[in-house]
Amino acid sequence: MDSPKPKRAREKEVTEAGEKVDVSVIMPVHNAALWLEECLQSILNQDFTGSMELSVFDDASTDDSRKMLENWREKLKTKNISLKISGHNSAQPKGVGYAKNQAISQSCGQYLCFQDADDVMKPQRIQLQHQVALLHPDSLIGCRVERIPEGSTERYTRWINTLTQEQLSTQVFTSHGPTVIMPTWFCSRMCFDKVGQFDERGKGVPEDLLFFYQSLRQGLGVTRVDQCLLVYRYHEKAATHSVSEDTIWRLRVDFLQERVLTQWESFTIWNAGKQGRKLYRSLSPANQKKVKAFCDVDENKIQKGFYTYEESKERPKPKIPVLHYKEASAPFIICVKLDMTGGEFEENLTSLQLKEGRDYYHFN
Template identity: 80%
Template sequence: MNPPKRLRVTQNEASGGEEEEEEERRRAVDVSIIMPVYNASCWLDECLQAILDQDFTGTMELSVFDDASTDDSRKVVEAWRDRLEARGISVVISGHNSAKPRGVGYAKNKAISQSCGQYLCFQDADDVMLPERVCLQYEASLLHPNSLIGCKVQRLPEGSTERYTRWINTITQDQLTTQVYTSHGPTVIMPTWFCSKSWFLKVGWFDEGGKGVPEDLLFFYHSIRQGGGVARVDQCLLVYRYHEKAATHSVTEETIWKLRVDFLQERVLSQWESFTIWNAGKQGRKLYRWLSPANQKKVKAFCDVDENKIQKGFYTYEESKQRPKPKIPILHYKDASAPFIICVKLDMTGGVLEENLNSLQLKEGKDYYHFN
């Protein structure tokens, strides 16, 4: 399903001069690799070599926007231009030299706005794509035209963020949709995204709020609101690097929490007349406190396995302005009734949570959703 190779029109061959050549370039590019860059010179050689090694037979373009790097990142990319263009990959490089970077969302938007591809392949400058990535995700995008396409990853250094990496690689295709409320964020992670440019433009541009703004999660949720799908190539196509300077570390837990609660209320709780919060501890009570007053009234119980919590009988919402203050029963999970919002962290109980859920013969996405 690779598109056929197409001959590029040079300036001398184009009958209409430079404008016609530019129009041909825009028409011809199948995939634009979108790469924001900020102080990434130590990783760029490996990243760009991997782009050079792609086995995709269609036309490709590398669109780079340098977000005020203070190292020689732009110089490194420029040094690769001849090799990439000799391989048939056109290169567009721009940037700015302001005193401060404008942020990942801004840099991605700039790289996209100057790109010409019918499809967008997002690439972080510190990651490395495997040779089959563009080809396989392009094929998947043809089958899922209004979707964000991800892939499995190899984490580097090996063993870092072990639970998170296992979640990325093992959730099922159905869970790509049902687990969008978990604290892990997008179920297909931003460094693996691939989509049609037409779908991206329909969803809209990335938030340009800068440092601390989860532009990927905001876009991901808005894509779902627009009716977009989520899919994954079930093959490792990216080496996903972990390091302390990664932009994701600047996003606060509270910011993510609010986005998730709002999306949960909008997409799930608005459809339910009542529900149970699975976890009478800190995380379950926090979710309750963050709910709207209307959704707080829908909470018929908390449930747990901790006998000490169950013996207390009730959770009293002390901060409530209601009189008398709301008192929500605390039950053993076997005595509680669906639907549930699960506020117990995945992959942290040695399989006990999963066994308990299975024992009740519940269906994820109907009888319960994971929130943590």
Template identity: 75%
Template sequence: MPVHNAAQWLEECLQSILNQDFPGSMELSVFDDASTDGSRKMVEDWRERLVMKGISLQISGHSSLIGCRVERFPEGSTERYTRWINTLSQEQLSTQVFTSHGPSIIMPTWFCSRMWFDKVGQFDEGGKGVPEDLLFFYHCLRQGLGVRRVDQCLLVYRYHEKLQPTLDTIWKLRVDFLQERVLSQWEGFTIWNAGKQGRKLYRSLCPANQKKVKAFCDVDENKIKKGFYTYEESKERPKPKIPVLHYKDATAPFIICVKLDMTGGVFEENLTSLQLQEGKDYYHFN
């Protein structure tokens, strides 16, 4: 039921819904179209009466960035990325926003209200190399927008070789956003991957967050036997040495720098075995 400044008619409308004699389960989904006359509160005041009649109530409004699933063309190009963008759960749309894949819903599918667009601000037109879609996506999250996806394929998305991102710029943006949104809330954490990507993340962190790194963890016996990663570029004396542990011996929370869908399911099984909650105990930064 779409509602826009309908307070004077809502009593009659909601009473008619309450009077329904349909014996099955019912849900009233109200979409508040930016009402300014108290319509939303009036509907909320009816919640208890509706629930007592067996009618569940959902009230929504303009508070999400909405995308959809896509078909990649030519078929088979960027296979892992396409699978990722199309299969994230609704919860993962909000937790897997730090990965190298970029926004968790693909930019050409975005819809949001004009009010939110004006509040977030326009795209950064700084020129070639500016990741304007990633910047806009981060600004949306900072403003409190949710992320939702219509689970239908509504776009054909063409791939070509000139789609080359500015990797260094995007890396810095991702690291800064991770530090702002996650690491600032943690007292300590483990980096899952003692290899190239994990060490690169460590070196990219600000000094305060570097000191929060309790350990690296891995499955590579050679890295684990070595015992430590020494930050050779550090100006500190003695140079920081970070323990390298087996993942079963490490403690949450984790920042995971392991690529998904690359180990035949082995990494995913290892992660599942720890019975952790994504968005609380770990975030992907692969």
């Protein structure tokens, strides 16, 4: 094996002394033995030329995760990647948010690269995201992904990979969550410190979405390396499955009201069906009064003429007109799922020549 270059040797000494390194890979671990070998090998294979460390917090694993990590210490050391491991052995894990915060607090990188223990980095991931982060020090940086097993969450994966740079900021209210998904995040420590720590309430709490929304409130940007830099694994044990749809829905509604509806005097809800009516009912009374109409393409809904909010305590009960989308006026909150109508909905929307982020926002 070739001897490391002098520069990298000095970087190693700096890392071991506990001083700053360029990038800390932040990895929470809970019973990840099944995937760790592949994940750690991908970290070892990074072509990043700066200094690196791997900071791991073991959140009460009961398998061989901790032992496997320790066995990788010398391998990582050959590439001048130092390894920091801490954890706890409580009866129950404390959650992903807590584990991430602990891994970050013990790290010393100027930049943070978030890595899930069940995913795999492509060799150029850190190098390319670090380059973008240097140009965008006040942004969360993401990337495109390859989903495995192939074909799992097909629509979601397509959405992740095809959003335009502008849509990374405009489609933040959709049901998918952050427009740059947490397993691809890369940011400066300055960004993280500005936003604050992850929520530590544990299982069932979408700590990534909460952090993402708070980062936008703090004025941080969001951008993406338009290359596939991560193999993103789907499996039933993933922490994301513990978060209820109702929890995500409420967070999205509240953020929509805070960021958009406070700026609008009135608007139209595109979808007079179940999802549109649910959104209407979820709004504050003040924002319900701003809904001037529903619009749709379903003639049966349009012929009824109105949606009556039967649960309202007002008398008479609110009756909101239901129009054909061509007769409705912007701005719109769109509650129609994308990529579900063979392109028909997308063609209808395009025909109106509206601008996303000004004339409409997607909610579903």
